[in-house]
Amino acid sequence: MRLWLAAVGRAKPGPEFDLFQQYARRLTPPLTLREVEEKRPLPVPERKAREAELLLAAIPAGAVVVALDERGKSPGSEAFAQTLGRWRDDGVGDLAFLIGGADGHGDAVRERARMLLSFGAMTWPHMLVRAMVAEQLWRAQAILSGHPYHRA
Numbered sequence: 001m002r003l004w005l006a007a008v009g010r011a012k013p014g015p016e017f018d019l020f021q022q023y024a025r026r027l028t029p030p031l032t033l034r035e036v037e038e039k040r041p042l043p044v045p046e047r048k049a050r051e052a053e054l055l056l057a058a059i060p061a062g063a064v065v066v067a068l069d070e071r072g073k074s075p076g077s078e079a080f081a082q083t084l085g086r087w088r089d090d091g092v093g094d095l096a097f098l099i100g101g102a103d104g105h106g107d108a109v110r111e112r113a114r115m116l117l118s119f120g121a122m123t124w125p126h127m128l129v130r131a132m133v134a135e136q137l138w139r140a141q142a143i144l145s146g147h148p149y150h151r152a
Contacts, residue, residue: 001088003027004096005133006034006058008051009126016127023134027141031134034058044103052106055098063094065113067105068129072116081140083115088144097133099126 005024011017011033024031036054038047059065064087075083087095097117098109110116119132142149 001084001092002029002060002094003031003137004034004059004063004094005031005099005130006036006055006096007099007126007130008036008038008055008101010035010037011127011130014127016125016131019131020127020134023131023138026138027134031137033130038101047101048103048106049108050106051101052108055100055105055109056112059096059098060094063096064092065096065098065109066115066117067098067109067113068100068119068133069105069110069113069116070118070121070123072118074118074120077136077139078143080117080136081143084137084140085144099129099133102126 011020020033024033036051036058038050038054040050042050056065084095098105098113100106100109119129124132139149141147
């Protein structure tokens with residue numbers, strides 16, 4: 001199963017990006033990062049719609065989509081791993097995680113998503129969320145393979 005992360009905004013060098021890379025490099029297959037950006041000053045509804053178009057265009061057409069969304073589910077790491085394992089075993093070829101802009105996802109992303117995933121009720125910096133996604137993917141792989149990284 002190929003892993004994708006599409007995110008609004010460009011990463012800058014720094015500790016958040018270093019942490020993202022640390023976990024992304026451990027994944028097999030590796031996590032492919034696609035960054036998108038709408039630079040025109042659009043009203044919020046139009047910007048969200050445009051960012052949704054850009055995010056969906058950045059991933060393979062048939063990918064299973066997981067949208068990071070504050071209104072989503074917050075499964076534990078083991079439940080998350082089991083979901084990924086089911087998708088893998090069901091033959092999902094591409095799994096894409098989408099991180100929206102500051103105002104959230106446009107309707108097109110929310111409609112396309114098979115899962116809305118939340119890292120809790122708190123708001124997290126988007127660059128840190130990238131690292132959190134990569135770490136949870138690594139943790140899920142560890143759980144599914146019986147690696148001792150995850151201790152529950």
